[in-house]
Amino acid sequence: MGSGSRGNATIVLENDRGVLIDCGFNRKNILLRLQESGVDPRQLDGVFVTHEHGDHAKGVAALCEALSIPFYASFGTARKMEWTEHPLWRCISSDQVTSVGGLAVLPVVVPHDAEEPLQFVLENSAEKRLGVLSDLGSLTPHIVNVYQRCHALQVEANHDPLMLQNGPYPPSLRARVAGNFGHLSNQQCAELISRVQWDGLQHVTAGHISEKNNDRALVSQTLSQALQCAPHEVSLLQQDQVSDWRQL
Numbered sequence: 001m002g003s004g005s006r007g008n009a010t011i012v013l014e015n016d017r018g019v020l021i022d023c024g025f026n027r028k029n030i031l032l033r034l035q036e037s038g039v040d041p042r043q044l045d046g047v048f049v050t051h052e053h054g055d056h057a058k059g060v061a062a063l064c065e066a067l068s069i070p071f072y073a074s075f076g077t078a079r080k081m082e083w084t085e086h087p088l089w090r091c092i093s094s095d096q097v098t099s100v101g102g103l104a105v106l107p108v109v110v111p112h113d114a115e116e117p118l119q120f121v122l123e124n125s126a127e128k129r130l131g132v133l134s135d136l137g138s139l140t141p142h143i144v145n146v147y148q149r150c151h152a153l154q155v156e157a158n159h160d161p162l163m164l165q166n167g168p169y170p171p172s173l174r175a176r177v178a179g180n181f182g183h184l185s186n187q188q189c190a191e192l193i194s195r196v197q198w199d200g201l202q203h204v205t206a207g208h209i210s211e212k213n214n215d216r217a218l219v220s221q222t223l224s225q226a227l228q229c230a231p232h233e234v235s236l237l238q239q240d241q242v243s244d245w246r247q248l
């Protein structure tokens, strides 16, 4: 539905029912994006929230209240968002699967500078697996282990380290982004892909691409090397446009 530092949301549909992962867009904006993708909001059964940063969480409660659907977030995220008394909040914990509609959703702990950040691996009844991974500063053995055998991956390729170093950010923000609890560089994204690649991997999409500290051609180039494909075959998410569907 859109990805970047000004808002993130991903929709996953299974047999016409679906969930959103994050809603960093306001209600009007996300409803417009859903419409552009041909989704009726009444098809949604819930929203899974990765962490409290505004580009992921700011539209969640308003959307869920309007649709009367639950939202799923860790206790830490809920506390930061002041959701712990909210009737639509459902608490999720790392490594404990929650089933919604036809989807089993596994929350995965990631290193990021938030209270209790999670990312998700989703699986349907045909055992097709989608890994969604953004907002993490480094790869852990646990992450590399859990994201194995995915049929599709949506991974953060946030910045090019040289562009970040020479870019417009003040030194403190630069250090935050580059740090172990910040965001993945193009190279770290490529490393993750190389380490989980297998014959069943059908789609790889790169997201959360910085508009100031990255260049889309660099992302394509770096990831195409890891995937051993042509640069134009790497698909990149956009901030201001919804993406085409990927089918598993």
Ligand SMILES: [Zn+2]
Binding pocket: 004, 005, 008, 053, 055, 056, 135, 208
């Ligand atoms: Zn983010």
Ligand SMILES: [Zn+2]
Binding pocket: 051, 053, 112, 114, 135
């Ligand atoms: Zn974040």
